[in-house]
Amino acid sequence: MSDIALVLIDVQKGIDDPRMGVRNNPRAEENIAALLKLWRERKQPIAHVQHNSTEPDSSLRPDSPGHAFKDAALPLDGEPIFQKTVNSAFIGTNLEDWLRERSINELVVAGMTTDHCVSTSVRMAENLGFTVTLVGDATAAHGHASPDGGTIRADDVYRINLASLHGEFCTVVTTESVLGS
Amino acid sequence: MSDIALVLIDVQKGIDDPRMGVRNNPRAEENIAALLKLWRERKQPIAHVQHNSTEPDSSLRPDSPGHAFKDAALPLDGEPIFQKTVNSAFIGTNLEDWLRERSINELVVAGMTTDHCVSTSVRMAENLGFTVTLVGDATAAHGHASPDGGTIRADDVYRINLASLHGEFCTVVTTESVLGS
Numbered sequence: 001m002s003d004i005a006l007v008l009i010d011v012q013k014g015i016d017d018p019r020m021g022v023r024n025n026p027r028a029e030e031n032i033a034a035l036l037k038l039w040r041e042r043k044q045p046i047a048h049v050q051h052n053s054t055e056p057d058s059s060l061r062p063d064s065p066g067h068a069f070k071d072a073a074l075p076l077d078g079e080p081i082f083q084k085t086v087n088s089a090f091i092g093t094n095l096e097d098w099l100r101e102r103s104i105n106e107l108v109v110a111g112m113t114t115d116h117c118v119s120t121s122v123r124m125a126e127n128l129g130f131t132v133t134l135v136g137d138a139t140a141a142h143g144h145a146s147p148d149g150g151t152i153r154a155d156d157v158y159r160i161n162l163a164s165l166h167g168e169f170c171t172v173v174t175t176e177s178v179l180g181s
Numbered sequence: 182m183s184d185i186a187l188v189l190i191d192v193q194k195g196i197d198d199p200r201m202g203v204r205n206n207p208r209a210e211e212n213i214a215a216l217l218k219l220w221r222e223r224k225q226p227i228a229h230v231q232h233n234s235t236e237p238d239s240s241l242r243p244d245s246p247g248h249a250f251k252d253a254a255l256p257l258d259g260e261p262i263f264q265k266t267v268n269s270a271f272i273g274t275n276l277e278d279w280l281r282e283r284s285i286n287e288l289v290v291a292g293m294t295t296d297h298c299v300s301t302s303v304r305m306a307e308n309l310g311f312t313v314t315l316v317g318d319a320t321a322a323h324g325h326a327s328p329d330g331g332t333i334r335a336d337d338v339y340r341i342n343l344a345s346l347h348g349e350f351c352t353v354v355t356t357e358s359v360l361g362s
Contacts, residue, residue, distance in 0.1 A: 086307075086308035087304060087307075087308055087349070087350070088304070088305065088308045091305075091308045091309065115345035116345070116349055119300075119304075119345070120304045120305075120308065123268060123269070123300075123301045123304065123305075124269065124272075124301075124304075124305065126267075126268075127267035127268055127269045127272045127301065128272065136328060144344045144345060144347070144348075145344070145347070145348070146340065146343070146344040146347070147317060147343055147344065147347040147352075147353035147354075148340075152340075152341055152344045156337075156341055157341060157344070157345060159327065159329075159333075160333055160337055160338060160341040160342070161341070161342070161345055162327070162328055163325045163326070163327040163328065163333045163338070164296035164297070164300070164325060164338060164342055166325070166326075166327070166328040167325075167326070168268070168297055169268070171328075172328035173328075
């Protein structure tokens with residue numbers, strides 16, 4: 001059987017910068033840590049994706065303390081880190097080559113944020129031919145201003161973005177279902 | 182001043198196949214037609230993107246009547262058509278090369294559907310370095326089943342997916358604002 005890669009996206013301290021908005025799902029980190037533990041136990045491949053922001057004020061700039069991985073997702077020696085400057089984990093990185101070289105066709109994705117970097121990376125992964133499982137409750141979203149002037153709550157951003165991905169780009173599952181598989 | 186390309190995504194008859202779900206924004210086609218008229222008057226570049234589904238039962242398969250462009254978006258002779266088999270208009274097509282060869286850095290995007298092919302193409306365009314304006318009311322979405330078993334109405338899919346794109350990947354505007362610019 002081929003390996004299944006766990007791809008963790010932008011699990012970095014700066015994601016909780018209050019300037020990004022109110023965040024939902026405080027259990028995301030606990031779920032991410034549980035997935036990481038399982039992948040290490042099973043000796044399956046793990047890819048850590050880290051955002052190197054180029055925005056002047058971002059807390060995800062490489063020179064900001066927020067650039068660091070959260071404790072829940074600290075890479076171990078030997079686990080590869082793919083650094084990116086845009087939302088997609090497949091643009092400007094060698095993640096695709098790394099997966100192809102290992103004949104990995106299946107990805108389990110988790111991380112931050114549901115509708116920005118996670119959604120973009122899941123969409124592109126599927127469009128490049130990978131089979132993607134997205135662990136919805138191991139992601140989190142921020143609330144947003146709507147272009148028409150309203151405000152969208154983080155829980156609605158999260159729920160509806162997962163629905164837009166499910167069935168078209170990936171299968172959305174829970175951490176519990178992955179841990180029990 | 183550089184040209185600004187109008188990129189119309191999947192404005193095809195099969196989008197209204199009832200199997201895709203209940204659709205919102207019946208005015209999308211009228212708005213798309215108005216954008217197309219303006220771009221032709223201004224002699225600005227137009228890129229038509231057409232989906233060639235590879236799904237066995239899809240009404241967007243090349244051998245299905247639903248594959249045809251809608252009357253509102255029929256290409257004229259000389260206007261290029263970029264055919265794709267996945268959501269992103271930039272995967273498996275030469276759209277990016279066509280834009281770069283013409284030194285086009287700015288795109289105005291409209292078409293179908295808001296949260297699937299439009300969102301994916303807008304995200305990838307921005308991540309590839311293009312500046313994107315998305316004409317929200319010249320797109321439309323379908324309702325979806327949620328992974329947790331609920332149902333998300335088309336208007337909510339549309340509104341929240343536009344909010345997730347706005348400010349991060351593009352500026353979402355109205356047709357009226359483009360026509361008055």
